[in-house]
Amino acid sequence: MSERVQQFKEEREKLNAIVLAREDLNVKRFFGIDTAVYREGALDARTKELLGLVGSLVLRCDDCVAYHTIRVKELGVGDQEFDEVMSIGLVMGGSITIPHLRRAYRLWEEMKA
Amino acid sequence: MSERVQQFKEEREKLNAIVLAREDLNVKRFFGIDTAVYREGALDARTKELLGLVGSLVLRCDDCVAYHTIRVKELGVGDQEFDEVMSIGLVMGGSITIPHLRRAYRLWEEMKA
Amino acid sequence: MSERVQQFKEEREKLNAIVLAREDLNVKRFFGIDTAVYREGALDARTKELLGLVGSLVLRCDDCVAYHTIRVKELGVGDQEFDEVMSIGLVMGGSITIPHLRRAYRLWEEMKA
Amino acid sequence: MSERVQQFKEEREKLNAIVLAREDLNVKRFFGIDTAVYREGALDARTKELLGLVGSLVLRCDDCVAYHTIRVKELGVGDQEFDEVMSIGLVMGGSITIPHLRRAYRLWEEMKA
Amino acid sequence: MSERVQQFKEEREKLNAIVLAREDLNVKRFFGIDTAVYREGALDARTKELLGLVGSLVLRCDDCVAYHTIRVKELGVGDQEFDEVMSIGLVMGGSITIPHLRRAYRLWEEMKA
Amino acid sequence: MSERVQQFKEEREKLNAIVLAREDLNVKRFFGIDTAVYREGALDARTKELLGLVGSLVLRCDDCVAYHTIRVKELGVGDQEFDEVMSIGLVMGGSITIPHLRRAYRLWEEMKA
Numbered sequence: 259m260s261e262r263v264q265q266f267k268e269e270r271e272k273l274n275a276i277v278l279a280r281e282d283l284n285v286k287r288f289f290g291i292d293t294a295v296y297r298e299g300a301l302d303a304r305t306k307e308l309l310g311l312v313g314s315l316v317l318r319c320d321d322c323v324a325y326h327t328i329r330v331k332e333l334g335v336g337d338q339e340f341d342e343v344m345s346i347g348l349v350m351g352g353s354i355t356i357p358h359l360r361r362a363y364r365l366w367e368e369m370k371a
Numbered sequence: 372m373s374e375r376v377q378q379f380k381e382e383r384e385k386l387n388a389i390v391l392a393r394e395d396l397n398v399k400r401f402f403g404i405d406t407a408v409y410r411e412g413a414l415d416a417r418t419k420e421l422l423g424l425v426g427s428l429v430l431r432c433d434d435c436v437a438y439h440t441i442r443v444k445e446l447g448v449g450d451q452e453f454d455e456v457m458s459i460g461l462v463m464g465g466s467i468t469i470p471h472l473r474r475a476y477r478l479w480e481e482m483k484a
Numbered sequence: 485m486s487e488r489v490q491q492f493k494e495e496r497e498k499l500n501a502i503v504l505a506r507e508d509l510n511v512k513r514f515f516g517i518d519t520a521v522y523r524e525g526a527l528d529a530r531t532k533e534l535l536g537l538v539g540s541l542v543l544r545c546d547d548c549v550a551y552h553t554i555r556v557k558e559l560g561v562g563d564q565e566f567d568e569v570m571s572i573g574l575v576m577g578g579s580i581t582i583p584h585l586r587r588a589y590r591l592w593e594e595m596k597a
Numbered sequence: 598m599s600e601r602v603q604q605f606k607e608e609r610e611k612l613n614a615i616v617l618a619r620e621d622l623n624v625k626r627f628f629g630i631d632t633a634v635y636r637e638g639a640l641d642a643r644t645k646e647l648l649g650l651v652g653s654l655v656l657r658c659d660d661c662v663a664y665h666t667i668r669v670k671e672l673g674v675g676d677q678e679f680d681e682v683m684s685i686g687l688v689m690g691g692s693i694t695i696p697h698l699r700r701a702y703r704l705w706e707e708m709k710a
Numbered sequence: 711m712s713e714r715v716q717q718f719k720e721e722r723e724k725l726n727a728i729v730l731a732r733e734d735l736n737v738k739r740f741f742g743i744d745t746a747v748y749r750e751g752a753l754d755a756r757t758k759e760l761l762g763l764v765g766s767l768v769l770r771c772d773d774c775v776a777y778h779t780i781r782v783k784e785l786g787v788g789d790q791e792f793d794e795v796m797s798i799g800l801v802m803g804g805s806i807t808i809p810h811l812r813r814a815y816r817l818w819e820e821m822k823a
Numbered sequence: 824m825s826e827r828v829q830q831f832k833e834e835r836e837k838l839n840a841i842v843l844a845r846e847d848l849n850v851k852r853f854f855g856i857d858t859a860v861y862r863e864g865a866l867d868a869r870t871k872e873l874l875g876l877v878g879s880l881v882l883r884c885d886d887c888v889a890y891h892t893i894r895v896k897e898l899g900v901g902d903q904e905f906d907e908v909m910s911i912g913l914v915m916g917g918s919i920t921i922p923h924l925r926r927a928y929r930l931w932e933e934m935k936a
Contacts, residue, residue, distance in 0.1 A: 273812035276819055282793035284521050285800060285811075287513070288462075292805045295458045295510050300451035305418055306459060312422045313429045313463045314806070316691070318884070319770070321809035322463075338413035341847035345408045346419060348850060349401075350426045350435075352655070352691025353857045354879070357886035359850075360838035367841055386699035389706055395680035397860050398687060398698075400852070405692050408849050427693070429804070431545070432657070434696035454508035461511060465768075465804025466518045467540070470547035472511075473499035480502055514801075521797045526790035531757055532798060538761045539768045539802045542917070544658070548802075564752035567621035571747045572758060574624060575740075576765045576774075578881070578917025579631045580653070583660035585624075586612035593615055623747050627914075630743070634736050634910045639903035644870055645911060651874045652881045652915045661915075677865035684860045685871060688853075689878045689887075725925035728932055734906035737913060737924075744918045766919070771883070773922035 260368040266324050304333045308343050315347035315355055315362070323362050331369050340366060373481040379437050417446045421456050428460035428468055428475070436475050444482050453479060486594040492550050530559045534569050541573035541581055541588070549588050557595050566592060599707040605663050643672045647682050654686035654694055654701065662701050670708050679705060712820040718776050756785045760795050767799035767807055767814070775814050783821050792818060825933040831889050869898045873908050880912035880920055880927070888927050896934050905931060 278286060296306045307329045314322035330340065344362065348355055391399060409419045420442045427435035443453065457475065461468055504512060522532045533555045540548035556566065570588065574581055617625060635645045646668045653661035669679065683701065687694055730738060748758045759781045766774035782792065796814065800807055843851060861871045872894045879887035895905065909927065913920055 270812075273816055276815050277812055280789075280793055280815070282790075282797055284517055284797040285793065287517050287520075288797070288800055288805075291510055291513050291517070292462050292808075294513075295455070295462050299455050300449065301421075301455050305421070306455065308414075308418070309422060309425045309456060309459050310463065312426050313460065316426045316430055316693075317463070317806045319806040319809065322806055336413065337845075338847075341845055341850065342408070342412050342414050342419070343422060345847055345849040345853070346422050347426065348691075348853055349405050349408050350423065350430070350692050352687075352694070353689050353853075354655075354882045354884040354887055355691070356857075357884065360835075360842055363841050363845070364838055383699075386703055389702045390699055393676075393680055393702070395677075395684055397684040397856055398680065400856050400859075401684070401687055401692075404849055404852050404856070405695075407852075429806075430693050432693040432696065435693055450506075451508075454506055454511065458508055458510040458514070461514055461804075463805050465800075465807070466514075466802050467543050467545040467548055467768075468804070469518075470545065473496075473503055476502050476506070477499055518801050521794070521801050525794050526788065527760075527794050531760070532794065534753075534757070535761060535764045535795060535798050536802065539764050539799065542765045542919075543768055543802070562752065563619075564621075567619055567624065568747070568751050568753050568758065569761060571621055571623040571627070572761050573765065574627055574917075575744050575747050576762065576769070576918050578913075578920070579627075579915050580656045580658040580661055580881075581917070582631075583658065586609075586616055589615050589619070590612055623743055626739070626743050626746075630736055630739050631914050633739075634907070634914050638907050639901065640873075640907050644873070645907065647866075647870070648874060648877045648908060648911050649915065652877050652912065655878045656881055656915070675865065681860070681864050681866050681871065682874060685874050686878065688857050688860050689875065689882070722925075725929055728928050729925055732902075732906055732928070734903075734910055736910040737906065740910070740913055740918075744921075769919045771919040771922065774919055 260365070260371065262365060262368055263328055266321075266328070270321070270325070304330070304335065307333060308335065308339070312343050312347045312350075315344070315358055316351035318351065318355055318358050320358055320361060323358050324365055327362050327365050328369070331366065373478075373484065375478060375481055376441055379434075379441070383434070383438070417443070417448065420446060421448065421452070425456050425460045425463075428457070428471055429464035431464065431468055431471050433471055433474060436471050437478055440475050440478050441482070444479065486591075486597070488591060488594055489554055492547075492554070496547070496551070530556070530561065533559060534561070534565070538569050538573045538576075541570070541584055542577035544577065544581055544584050546584055546587060549584050550591055553588050553591050554595070557592065599704075599710065601704060601707055602667055605660075605667070609660070609664070643669070643674065646672060647674070647678070651682050651686045651689075654683065654697055655690035657690065657694055657697050659697055659700060662697050663704055666701050666704050667708070670705065712817075712823070714817060714820055715780055718773075718780070722773070722777070756782070756787065759785060760787065760791070764795050764799045764802075767796070767810055768803035770803065770807055770810050772810055772813060775810050776817055779814050779817050780821070783818065825930075825936065827930060827933055828893055831886075831893070835886070835890070869895070869900065872898055873900070873904070877908050877912045877915075880909070880923055881916035883916070883920055883923050885923055885926060888923050889930055892927050892930050893934070896931065 307326055311326035314326050424439035427439050537552035540552050646665055650665035653665050759778055763778035766778050876891035879891050
C-alpha cells in the first residue's frame with residue numbers, strides 16, 4: 259500500500275471517529291445511507307464506485323476523489339477504464355477539475371507501483 | 372416519444388445549430404471531445420451515459436440531466452438501475468439536487484408511458 | 485395564499501409523489517432525514533428554516549429558496565429578519581445570488597399582500 | 598432592441614425595484630459596489646464587462662450571462678471577441694456550461710438581427 | 711486557545727493585512743459589508759454566525775467553516791446546537807461536505823479540550 | 824522568481840507529465856484546447872489571462888488562480904489592473920472567494936518583491 263494511501267486512510271478513520279462519537283442521530287443516519295447507496299444492486303459495486311468517482315471529480319472534492327480512486331483500484335478497475343472516467347469528468351467539469359485530476363493520477367500511479 | 376422529450380430535442384438542436392454556425396474553432400473542438408468521451412471504449416456506452424447522468428445531477432444542470440436521462444433510456448437502462456444512479460447523486464450532491472431529481476423522474480415516467 | 489405559492493406547492497407535491505412512488509429505499513430514507521433535520525431541537529424550527537434559507541440562497545437553488553421562504557413566513561419571521569438572512573446570503577454567495585434574491589423578495593411581498 | 602432583451606430588462610428593473618424598496622442598508626450597499634467594480638478604471642469598462650461575462654458563464658448564472666451579453670454588445674464587442682470569451686468560459690467550466698452558452702448565443706444573434 | 715485556532719487566526723490576520731494594504735476601495739468596502747451583516751440586528755449575532763457556518767459548510771469553504779466554528783464557540787453555542795447546524799448542512803450539501811464537516815468537528819473538539 | 828512560484832511550477836510540471844504520459848487521447852485533446860483558447864486572437868493574450876484569472880477566482884480554484892496570477896504578472900499587468908480583477912471576482916463570487924483572494928495577493932506581493 260502506498261504511503262499516501264495509508265496516510266489518507268488513517269486520517270479519514272481518525273476524523274470519522276470524532277464525527278461518529280457525537281450523539282447526533284441524523285449525521286449517523288446520513289453516513290448509513292452514504293454506505294448503502296454504493297452496495298451491489300442492479301448495478302454492481304464497481305460501476306457504483308465509478309459513479310462516485312466521476313461525481314467527486316466534477317464537484318472537485320479532493321478527499322472524495324482519493325477515496326473513490328482507491329476503491330476502484332481495489333475493485334480491479336483497469337488503466338483504460340480509469341482514463342475514460344477521468345476524461346468524462348474533465349470534459350463535463352472543465353479545466354478547473356485539472357488540479358484534482360492531476361492528484362488522482364498521481365495516486366493511481368503510486369498504487370500501481 | 373413523449374412531448375417533453377420531443378420539445379427538448381428540437382430546442383437543443385436549434386440552439387446547437389446557432390452555436391456551431393459560428394466560425395470559432397475551439398468551441399467546435401470542444402463539442403467534438405464532448406461526443407468522443409461517451410463513445411464505447413473500455414467502458415461501454417451505457418456505463419458512460421450513467422456517468423454523465425450522475426455528474427449532471429450533482430452539478431444540478433437540468434438540460435444535462437434531461438439529455439442523459441433520455442440517452443440511458445434509449446440504451447435500455449432499467450428502473451432499478453436508474454434509481455440507483457439517482458440515489459448516488461442525491462446522497463453525494465445533497466437535498467439541493469432534489470428539484471432536478473424530481474424533474475428527471477417525471478421525464479423518466481413520461482418516457483415509460 | 486398567493487397564486488405563486490399555491491402553484492409551487494401543487495407542483496412540488498405532484499413531483500414528490502412520482503419520486504416516492506418508486507421502490508428505492510435510499511431515496512425514501514434521504515427524504516426522511518431531510519425532514520428530520522429541520523425538526524425542533526436544541527435550535528427551534530424557526531432558526532433551522534432560516535439556516536435552510538441561507539443555504540439555499542448561497543447554493544442558488546430557486547425551488548429550495550422558495551420552499552424555505554414560504555416556511556419562514558409561515559413560522560412568523562418578520563421583514564427585518566428576512567432582510568438580514570438575505571443580506572448574509574448575498575455577501576457570502578456574491579452577485580450571482582441576486583437573481584435568486586430578487587425572486588425570493590417577489591415571493592415574500594406577494595405573501596404579505 | 599430584440600423582444601427578449603426588452604423583456605429581460607423590464608423584469609430585471611421590476612424585481613430590482615422590489616429589492617431596493619426594502620430598508621436594509623447592506624443589500625443596498627452591496628448593489629452599490631456591484632455597480633462600482635464595473636466602472637472605467639485602470640481597465641476599461643469593456644474589458645470589465647467581458648470579465649463579468651466569463652465569470653457569469655462559468656458560474657452558470659443565466660440572468661448574469663444575459664445581462665453581461667447585452668452590456669458587451671452595447672459597448673461594441675465584436676463577434677470574434679464574443680466567441681473567444683465564450684470558448685474560454687466553456688473550457689474552464691466544462692460541458693455543463695453549454696446550456697448557458699447556447700442561450701447566450703441565441704441572445705447575441707437576436708441582438709444582431 | 712488550541713494551537714490550530716491560533717495558527718488560523720495569525721495566518722488570517724497576516725493575509726488580511728496584505729489585502730487591506732492595497733489602495734483598492736471596492737475590496738475594502740466589501741470587507742466592510744462582510745463585517746456589517748453579522749452584527750446584532752433583528753437576529754442576534756449568534757444566529758447570524760450559525761447562518762454563516764451553514765452557508766460555509768454547504769459551499770465547502772474550509773477557511774470560512776473554521777472562522778465561523780470559532781466564532782460560534784466564542785458566542786457560547788453548545789454541542790447539540792452545533793450538531794444540528796452540521797446535520798442541516800450535510801443533508802443540504804451532500805456527502806461532498808463530509809471532509810469539511812470532519813475538519814469542523816476536529817476543530818470543535820480541540821476548542822473544547 | 825519567488826520560492827512559492829518555483830515550487831508551484833515544478834509541482835505542476837511533474838504532475839502534468841504523469842497525466843500526459845497516459846495514452847488517453849481525449850485528455851490530451853482537452854489540454855490542447857485549454858492552451859489554444861488563451862492564444863492571442865481578437866482579444867490579446869493579456870486580456871484572456873485576466874478572463875482566466877477572474878473565472879478561477881469565482882470558481883475558487885487555488886491552483887488555477889495561482890497559475891493565472893503568475894501569467895498576468897509575466898504579461899505586465901499592473902497593480903491597479905490586478906486589484907480591479909480581484910474586486911470583480913470578489914463581488915461576483917462573494918465572501919467565500921476571500922481565502923483564495925488572500926492567497927492570490929500574497930503570491931502577487933511575493934512576485935513583486
